[in-house]
Amino acid sequence: MQATDPVTLDNCADEPIHIPGSIQPHGALLAFDLAGALLAWSDNAPQLLGLAPALHMPLDALPLPPEVHEVAAECRDSIEDGEAPASALEVAIGGLQFDCIVHAYQSRLIIEFELRETPSDAVAAFALKAHAAIDRLKRQKSIDALLQLATEQVRAITGFDRVMGYRFHQDDSGDVTAESRRDDLEPYLGRRYPASDIPAQARRLYIINTLRLIADVGYTPAPLRGRAGDAPLDLSHSVLRSVSPIHIEYLQNMGVGASMSVSIVVNGRLWGLLACHHMAPLQVPYSIRMAADVMAQVIASLVQSIEARERSKLVEQSAEVRTRVMETLLHHDEPARALLQHAPSLCESLQVEALVVTQYGKIMVHGDIDAALAARMVASLPEGEGGNDLVERIAVTDWPQEIQAALAPWAGLLALRFDPATSGWLLGLRREQIHTIRWAGRPEKVVVAGPLGPRLTPRGSFDEWREMVRGRAVPWDATEKLAATQLLGEMHRASVAKHIETDRARAQLLAMLGHDLRGPLHSINMAATVLQHGGAASTMSSRIQASSTRMERLISQVLDMSRINGGLSLGLTRSEVDLVVLLQDLLDEARLSHADLRIETSLPPTLLAQVDGDRMVQVVSNLVSNARHHGTHGEPIHVLLSDQGDKVLLEVRNVAPEIPAELVPMLYSPLKHASVGNVRNRGGLGLGLHIAQEIVQQHGGEIAYRYESPQVVFAVTLPRT
Incomplete structure (x- = not known):
């Protein structure tokens, strides 16, 4: 047979x-x-x-x-x-x-x-x-x-x-x-x-x-x-x-x-x-x-x-909206609240029925949407600056499973991260489209004995059949997504300009603090030293000296923050950390943020080390992000952690072309010429590896690059204590 x-x-x-x-x-x-x-x-x-x-x-x-x-x-x-x-x-x-x-x-x-x-x-x-x-x-x-x-x-x-x-x-x-x-x-x-x-x-x-x-x-x-x-x-x-x-x-x-x-x-x-x-x-x-x-x-x-012609008209209308939004963002102290001033025109430009704006953890809404649901929607977005700045969801099934049951009547999302540094997002929402499509017969084909044997053959009749389409929004077309992308670009530029202005003001403030307070603090210290020899006044002098020391320490912390923002030395707070747990949590977040990302791990059951956990998260995040951006698409990223006695070895591997030999000496330099303008370098100035190296070196370790065909390997060696 x-x-x-x-x-x-x-x-x-x-x-x-x-x-x-x-x-x-x-x-x-x-x-x-x-x-x-x-x-x-x-x-x-x-x-x-x-x-x-x-x-x-x-x-x-x-x-x-x-x-x-x-x-x-x-x-x-x-x-x-x-x-x-x-x-x-x-x-x-x-x-x-x-x-x-x-x-x-x-x-x-x-x-x-x-x-x-x-x-x-x-x-x-x-x-x-x-x-x-x-x-x-x-x-x-x-x-x-x-x-x-x-x-x-x-x-x-x-x-x-x-x-x-x-x-x-x-x-x-x-x-x-x-x-x-x-x-x-x-x-x-x-x-x-x-x-x-x-x-x-x-x-x-x-x-x-x-x-x-x-x-x-x-x-x-x-x-x-x-x-x-x-x-x-x-x-x-x-x-x-x-x-x-x-x-x-x-x-x-x-x-x-x-x-x-x-x-x-x-x-x-x-x-x-x-x-x-x-x-x-x-x-x-x-x-x-x-x-x-x-x-x-x-x-x-x-x-x-x-x-x-229709696209041109929409683009022109969107350009007018972007111009007004840009002007408002540049001259408003609260960008999120400023965006709500343009909510009706933004809804028309993005073709959405409701808006959610969030920044610094504050959430504001426009339209018929519950604030608690809006907060859950914001929480479902990717975290970290390495994620997508434009997130599109068309169907309820595109959302995380834990929020799907609460979404009704919403199904479509177009989210624009206009300021990654402050978790600034603009969310446009579309309702679920419950509508009847007049199908010409059932879309399914039935299995019968056709001219070429048992197979799928055309429908036997064209009786009208109505299919209710649930859980889906009308998709954004190319013109609407172009308008969203251009709006995102303008908001990014406004955010950068605002940050530059804020950093300049902060630097001026720090300069004033350093200049105006250093002299008085020095005088207080001198007076405290003299009073300390006066017997009865010794208690007061000790308090004055303690207070001035405390003030100096506060100023140093502010200056350290400024130096960190400038890519200079970084302060560490060491504690006993299980690096296995740290890596598992970090990589789980990376997988959630990037659904197509494949990460394979080789980790021991546990591995303790005296490190600054937050700074080590920064190092690994940078290496994984680099592997994702520069590695061969579709190939997995390998993360390996091993105990080397009094040291710890962490390796991040990915399939990618070998880095040219002439670039290796400048790999950890800030503001590398090869990085500026490189379309594959999302940071744009090559500071990531420079900061990672600073963190590792301040831990007493080292970070090294090598190529083991077909893999690029970055190895971090740290002392256990």
């Missing part, structure tokens, strides 16, 4: 529809190599063309009309990289009229003869209608109006009973947004078709060959004879290419007798389709089909222009 493959959508998606081995029988096909030797022909070629084909027969020896030989020669002369575009002409053979189409693909010259019953003068009249239709299309101002007019005009010049205008979504499902039909036919306007109705390989053909006709859905394929070479004959650009039996079932289930599809391709993507159906067989002449194809190209160009 022969085993059958599992029934999945791959049965449809893997079907080799570009090499069917047959053509539709309303025409004949001849295929040659580039030298003109006959390689393959359709089974009906002798009958339709009056030929007696034989393998390797020269093209010049075939009794074809002279003009066919001329066009074939021109096509062969224009071949580049095995391909040449199609050329067409009208020919008569044995009392039959044909549209002859010649093209080259994959180093095969393909000549097709498509039967035509429509007189030439009728074809010319339809072509004139198409020219007038194109002029009307160019005057449309909206995409909906453009598609509706297109369906009406294509139906007028082709004679189909129904023409539908599809518009595809990001998930490749498609809505019928325009329709022109015979009055007695059921309307399909407004229905959605699942992405699986057009498998990936069919989408590819829709893009590279933008028009396809099935003149008679009930046709019997004409098989190809001969031998096309080592590989089957690729009919991707053929006008007579036979189509998938599954698609034939699909059309028959709709009661369709003939079908034509015209692709609308925008920026290399299948943006939409003009889908034409006739309830009986219908042969549309090649010239008329090409007129419809030209109309689709005009539509694609107009769609691109309309969308660009």
Whole structure:
């Protein structure tokens, strides 16, 4: 008993529809190599063309009309990289009229003869209608109006009973947004078709060959004879290419007798389709089909222009909002509160229904959102300056599991971290979209015995089925995300400017403290020393001296803080720390902040050392962050900790190219030239390793780089005590 493959959508998606081995029988096909030797022909070629084909027969020896030989020669002369575009002409053979189409693909010259019953003068009249239709299309101002007019005009010049205008979504499902039909036919306007109705390989053909006709859905394929070479004959650009039996079932289930599809391709993507159906067989002449194809190209160009105009308008509005926000942030002492002043315009720019602003742990909201829920949303965001500054969530399932049950009615999040140093976030929220989609039949396909055995076949009927979509928000489109990214950039610049201003003021204050207090403190110390020799006054003098010492210590701490901010020496507070627990907590946070981050560890059960725990977290965070930014994407980061007797060895390894030898001596230097402007260096000035080295050295240890192909290794050695 022969085993059958599992029934999945791959049965449809893997079907080799570009090499069917047959053509539709309303025409004949001849295929040659580039030298003109006959390689393959359709089974009906002798009958339709009056030929007696034989393998390797020269093209010049075939009794074809002279003009066919001329066009074939021109096509062969224009071949580049095995391909040449199609050329067409009208020919008569044995009392039959044909549209002859010649093209080259994959180093095969393909000549097709498509039967035509429509007189030439009728074809010319339809072509004139198409020219007038194109002029009307160019005057449309909206995409909906453009598609509706297109369906009406294509139906007028082709004679189909129904023409539908599809518009595809990001998930490749498609809505019928325009329709022109015979009055007695059921309307399909407004229905959605699942992405699986057009498998990936069919989408590819829709893009590279933008028009396809099935003149008679009930046709019997004409098989190809001969031998096309080592590989089957690729009919991707053929006008007579036979189509998938599954698609034939699909059309028959709709009661369709003939079908034509015209692709609308925008920026290399299948943006939409003009889908034409006739309830009986219908042969549309090649010239008329090409007129419809030209109309689709005009539509694609107009769609691109309309969308660009709409994007430009949104970008302009967003720019005005950014300018106002920037001015407010620069002149306001509380940036978070300043952002709320622009909440309505920010909601419009980001296309959100509520805002949450947080900074320094303070949370403020705009819109119908509970403050407690807003706080939980903020807590769910990544921590630390190494995380993403723009976080997008579309569905409830994108949020951490512990908050999902409390989210209703919210589902979508676009969060902008405008100031990492102060945990400043701007959160835009979208509600859950509970809406009904009018699916054209159930999106699932049922398993039945189709023409190729047990497999997924098209739906048996197109009864309308309503699917409630829950737990998802409307996704942000590219224009909206661009507006968010630009707003984030402006807010970052405002935050940096504010920090520079604050640091300058702090430095001036510290200078004043150092200058103005040092003298009085020195005098107090001198007086205390004199009084200390006075017997009865010794108690008071001791208090004065203790107070002045305490004041000096406070000033030193303030100055130390300033030196730390300037990347100078760092004070350490040592205590006994279990480095295993410290690393596990840190790496768990890193995994939560970066879902795609793979970290593998080799840690002992426990390892105690006398260190400053907070500073060691800073060292490891920097090394892991560097490994994530500079390592090969998808490869794990390895963190190893081992006991070396009176020392501790910590290694962070990642797969990456070797650091150039000329850069190694400057690896721990601040403000490295190689780091400035480096797109892979998020810090921008290379201070991370410099500070890490300072911390390690002040612990009495050392940090070293080496390369063990294919891994970059940073090793930290610390004394246990």
